[in-house]
Amino acid sequence: MxxxxxxxxxxxxxxxxxxxxxxxxxxxxxxxxxxxxxxxxxxxxxxxxxxxxxxxxxxxxxxxxxxxxxxxxxxxxxxxxxxxxxxxxxxxxxxxxxxxxxxxxxxxxxxxxxxxxxxxxxxxxxxxxxxxxxxxxxxxxxxxxxxxxxxxxxxxxxxxxxxxxxxxxxxxxxxxxxxxxxxxxxxxxxxxxxxxxxxxREAEMTKLLETNYRHVNIALANEMAVLCHDLGVDLWDVIRCAETKPFGFQAFRPGPGVGGHGVPVDPGYLPYTSRTPGHPLRMVGLAREINTQMPQYVIQRCTMLLNEYGKSARGARVLLLGVTYKPDLADQEGSPAREIACRLMDMGAQIGYHDPYVPDWRVRDQPVPRADSLYEAAAGADLTVLLQHHRTYDLQGLAVKAQLLLDTRGATPVGAAHRL
CATH class of the missing domain: 3.40.50.720 (NAD(P)-binding Rossmann-like Domain)
Incomplete structure (x- = not known):
């Protein structure tokens, strides 16, 4: 037909x-x-x-x-x-x-x-x-x-x-x-x-501009997150205040990495540019560098928190919450969760996960144990790391149950967890 x-x-x-x-x-x-x-x-x-x-x-x-x-x-x-x-x-x-x-x-x-x-x-x-x-x-x-x-x-x-x-x-x-x-x-x-x-070509470049715009601005937010943590400043409150400006500002928020299907691209690496100057976009390259460092920064924060509470990453039970790249979706494309899990495993940590949209999750071709009861798993873990904020998560209740909670999305109530 x-x-x-x-x-x-x-x-x-x-x-x-x-x-x-x-x-x-x-x-x-x-x-x-x-x-x-x-x-x-x-x-x-x-x-x-x-x-x-x-x-x-x-x-x-x-x-x-x-x-x-x-x-x-x-x-x-x-x-x-x-x-x-x-x-x-x-x-x-x-x-x-x-x-x-x-x-x-x-x-x-x-x-x-x-x-x-x-x-x-x-x-x-x-x-x-x-x-x-x-x-x-x-x-x-x-x-x-x-x-x-x-x-x-x-x-x-x-x-x-x-x-x-x-x-x-x-x-x-x-x-x-x-x-x-x-x-x-x-x-x-x-x-x-x-x-x-x-x-x-103008239509193709529109997509390139839109994707690079997202990654560059997320990189700025990620860099600000590291700076604010070092200075003892609540970045999430800073963003809340800044986004009240009715002009010249659009709020982007930091996170453990940048997922999704759209990837930042530097025209300096593209074909079909022989008729153009083709000089590299330095800001795009720097944004990629900053964003790809965020999983390692999350690991640093994890080890620092465990050390502060007298625990070592080796042998620590770590529960990862939300392994998808976007809330309320099953899509894992570009999610930083896998890299973070790999780094924790390399340090000798025992990894578990929970995600309502991902019934089975494998890292390095090995199945990762899935928590059946979220609260029980959080209570039994030395460290719980929120990587993606799905709507089904009761973060206030989770903060009460978890021994130690690192929130990489700034979604928990103020004072309820350690934020990125």
Missing amino acids: PADLAVIGLGHLGLPLAQAAVASGIETVGYDTDGRTLAELTAGRTPVEGPLTAADIRRMLSGGFRTATDPAELGRVRTAVICAPTPLGTDLTLDLAAVGDATRVLAARLRPHTTVLLESPVPPGTTEHFLRPLLEEGSGLRAGRDFHLAYSPSRLDPGGRTHTYANTPRVIGGLTPACTESAAAFYGRLTDKVVRARGP
């Missing part, structure tokens, strides 16, 4: 897009090479750490959403959106392998007049210099003449209740004005506002 839309890649980007499309009455097919993901979705279950609930998936299926394993399905749609993952590699560049694979599969089935869109976070220039040649060579068609090509950075707030797909403006940059308008016509069915960029 032909569909209007094909979503290629059913991860944290593709599934919310498919959900929004189905809700808008668009016949949608989802394509992915991960057989386990497809099996879970077809059965009405959410994939592991997926952004949607099982109830969301069932509503999508009842609304006509279906998955496909046959690439031929991609040649029967009017719009195809590539939502493949682009993780940061060891060389500090975004890995475009999955995007390339998805593009080649689509190119072999591409028909004239199709609108091809890319949502994956990519380096500026990717749509023009990486995607376009693959599509043209694989299809024999010309972008901007035979089919439309555009980039639109995904803007999602997983678990957020205020900023939905419909009320979040969507930025679009097409290869030609006609490409932009074709993309705008599609996204106009999903969102209340469409913002037209000058071209795909």
Whole structure:
């Protein structure tokens, strides 16, 4: 059965897009090479750490959403959106392998007049210099003449209740004005506002700016957290006061690290920059350095607290609360919890964890004991560390039960715990 839309890649980007499309009455097919993901979705279950609930998936299926394993399905749609993952590699560049694979599969089935869109976070220039040649060579068609090509950075707030797909403006940059308008016509069915960029590079750079903005400001908050602790200043109270300023200030809060799928990127490490100065963003590099040091800083605070109470990290029972990167979600992408657990294990500590969204957790391929009773586990642990503040946690009650509590999120009542 032909569909209007094909979503290629059913991860944290593709599934919310498919959900929004189905809700808008668009016949949608989802394509992915991960057989386990497809099996879970077809059965009405959410994939592991997926952004949607099982109830969301069932509503999508009842609304006509279906998955496909046959690439031929991609040649029967009017719009195809590539939502493949682009993780940061060891060389500090975004890995475009999955995007390339998805593009080649689509190119072999591409028909004239199709609108091809890319949502994956990519380096500026990717749509023009990486995607376009693959599509043209694989299809024999010309972008901007035979089919439309555009980039639109995904803007999602997983678990957020205020900023939905419909009320979040969507930025679009097409290869030609006609490409932009074709993309705008599609996204106009999903969102209340469409913002037209000058071209795909401007749209790609928009995503880069938004991601780097978040990481740079979190780095500032993390640096302030270390300084305020050394000076004996309550940073959380400082932030509370500062955010009353109605202009020129936006509150960012420190934490044990920066998680999430958006990674800070320095254009100095990007391809497709030969036509630009390409000088590095020193502030982005410094922000990355500061943020990657936070797990070690948490370990330092843990050992200092244990020492103050006459205990050693070696043999200490440490309970980690919340191992996901964001509250009230199962997604662990980029969460600092794993690194913190590894460092504690290296010091000889006995690690346990509790997270209402993560029934099983492994570190270094070894299962970490999960606390069945949170209060009993906190009472029996030498140190409890709050790494993520899920809504289900009663922090006031937890502070009473825990022998020693380190709050890395500033979520506990004043005086109830040691704060980052």
